[in-house]
Amino acid sequence: MKKVQSFILTLFTIINLSGNLFGQGNKILLPPLLTGPQFELTLQNGQYEFFPGHPSATMGVNGPILGPTLLMKKGERVDIKVKNNLGQRTTIHWHGMHVSSVNDGGPHIVIEPGTTWNPKFEVKNRASTCWYHPHLDRFTDQHVSKGIAGFIIVQDDEEAAFDLPRTYGVDDIPLAVQTKAFDSNYDILYDVNSDKTLLVNGVRDAYVDVPAQVVRFRLLDGSSQRTFNFGLEGNLPFYLIATDGGLLDAPVQLKRLPLSPGERGEILVDFTGMEGKTIALMSYAAELSNGIYGAAYPGPSPRMALSGYNPNPMNGRNFTVINFKIGAKTAHAVTSIPAKLAGEKPYTTDGVAHQRAIDFRAKTPGPDQLNGDFYINGVSFDINTINITVDLNDKEIWTITNNTPIAHPFHLHNVGFYILDIDGGLPPAYARGKKDTYLVPGRHSSMRIITKFTDFANDSIPYMYHCHMLKHEDGGMMGSFVVVDRTNSTQPIEEISEGVLLYPNPAKKSYVTVSTRDASEMIQAYSVIDGRGRILVYHIIDDNELSDAYSIPVSQYAPGHYIVKVVTTKDIYEKALVIAK
Ligand code: C2O
Ligand code: CU
Numbered sequence: 001m002k003k004v005q006s007f008i009l010t011l012f013t014i015i016n017l018s019g020n021l022f023g024q025g026n027k028i029l030l031p032p033l034l035t036g037p038q039f040e041l042t043l044q045n046g047q048y049e050f051f052p053g054h055p056s057a058t059m060g061v062n063g064p065i066l067g068p069t070l071l072m073k074k075g076e077r078v079d080i081k082v083k084n085n086l087g088q089r090t091t092i093h094w095h096g097m098h099v100s101s102v103n104d105g106g107p108h109i110v111i112e113p114g115t116t117w118n119p120k121f122e123v124k125n126r127a128s129t130c131w132y133h134p135h136l137d138r139f140t141d142q143h144v145s146k147g148i149a150g151f152i153i154v155q156d157d158e159e160a161a162f163d164l165p166r167t168y169g170v171d172d173i174p175l176a177v178q179t180k181a182f183d184s185n186y187d188i189l190y191d192v193n194s195d196k197t198l199l200v201n202g203v204r205d206a207y208v209d210v211p212a213q214v215v216r217f218r219l220l221d222g223s224s225q226r227t228f229n230f231g232l233e234g235n236l237p238f239y240l241i242a243t244d245g246g247l248l249d250a251p252v253q254l255k256r257l258p259l260s261p262g263e264r265g266e267i268l269v270d271f272t273g274m275e276g277k278t279i280a281l282m283s284y285a286a287e288l289s290n291g292i293y294g295a296a297y298p299g300p301s302p303r304m305a306l307s308g309y310n311p312n313p314m315n316g317r318n319f320t321v322i323n324f325k326i327g328a329k330t331a332h333a334v335t336s337i338p339a340k341l342a343g344e345k346p347y348t349t350d351g352v353a354h355q356r357a358i359d360f361r362a363k364t365p366g367p368d369q370l371n372g373d374f375y376i377n378g379v380s381f382d383i384n385t386i387n388i389t390v391d392l393n394d395k396e397i398w399t400i401t402n403n404t405p406i407a408h409p410f411h412l413h414n415v416g417f418y419i420l421d422i423d424g425g426l427p428p429a430y431a432r433g434k435k436d437t438y439l440v441p442g443r444h445s446s447m448r449i450i451t452k453f454t455d456f457a458n459d460s461i462p463y464m465y466h467c468h469m470l471k472h473e474d475g476g477m478m479g480s481f482v483v484v485d486r487t488n489s490t491q492p493i494e495e496i497s498e499g500v501l502l503y504p505n506p507a508k509k510s511y512v513t514v515s516t517r518d519a520s521e522m523i524q525a526y527s528v529i530d531g532r533g534r535i536l537v538y539h540i541i542d543d544n545e546l547s548d549a550y551s552i553p554v555s556q557y558a559p560g561h562y563i564v565k566v567v568t569t570k571d572i573y574e575k576a577l578v579i580a581k
């Protein structure tokens, strides 16, 4: 493994340099493809030359930047080992994956330095392009900007039945498009608006060789803040085949595809007969309306400013994202765009159990309000608060109203959604498939989404919904929700908690002990929840310290009633705990 990485890096450096020498741009780095069901990921610090001769300190997965592409098959049970060698805490979130909140890798599922997190889950997603990135409370922008991000490609039988390009790196190419900011020492900056360097898979001034046939690109806007308005040079049409949640009913012919941070789009481009030519994928940012990060002005008028935003050559101007250098056709080329695909049926509004309002607002109104911080429903994110409780299998409509002057990409963990309408109108043709992130326009716009909270219930470990502009997310523009199964919790607590013992109870000393009845059942995590449903602690036990019994410190808690939730290798239990006076 080590050898392959350094070989790739050396090769990559050579290409980088020679590309510059001959003025051809730099060949993109293709993230290595790892095939499941077992994955080994090491989060590490590194050095990387975005600018030849000027190493920058970075973070990456199994290498100095980005991370390998994880190929998962629907229905398989994946087992992922995530070793944290960063020397600091982080988390890894599987953005777009439908997994339990314990496996989701949100801010509660911290990977302590030096430890290994080992999520195991069944892949329930349809074939789609998802991605992974850190999600530590208040540190997401830092860890993503430093370089950690990778693709997840989910495959299934449904997608396999279509004649689509799927040879990784040849006619099926992942493109992580990001902008970064550097200081004069080539250190990566975060939480800033001076992101002037465009990178595709970590490479500046990028090109990729493509064959003269139908090629699939998996586009990811992995930027901290920037929205791109993708289009091909000369307005060559392309075809959107999948949104965040997977295949559409049929390819949608487009000239532009805007993507905001966190969004993905799979497109087909037909290069048939174009051998020898070079075609640029552009961002037509001049066409973005003001108030979108990436347009000429970050707010609705030049009067509203963000420090570092103007002047920035990327804002409000069209630029090349990557050049496609078209070479010879391959042996088993896909040569036509399929007429039909298989989309998932969008949810109808029948039987909606709840409607909720999500309100985006700036903490400080006035001309300075673009700078945040921002509120959702009047509050900043608090890791100990559950903002929303939904019932398992309920269908819900959420109305996200943006009372700030700028657009924010709304992201929902776990389930994804369909957009019902935006300011009363149908969403654009490219946003009618299943999404998990979408840009809500500014100035009192509202977007209604519909979703269903299937499969996973856990009333103490929440999922997140948030703005995917990482500076905003870190600045509090995030909320949490739990999915609860009330049909289950109507059982008396003792009955569903038989598998573990908690003693002494009432607690008198500084510790209580939790132990499983079956000694082969290991305790992986516990949480203590107070009478108001707030998580006071959520502790994950190191893989190499797993045991069937564990001591939980309780001396810091006031006398009263608590719930202790215990996650074991087999199940999740809850026990009522009384702390005596
Ligand atoms: Cu891509 Cu909550 O994140
Ligand atoms: Cu996510």
Ligand code: CU
Residues within 6 Å of the ligand: 374, 407, 408, 409, 467, 468, 469, 472, 473, 477
């Ligand atoms: Cu935002």
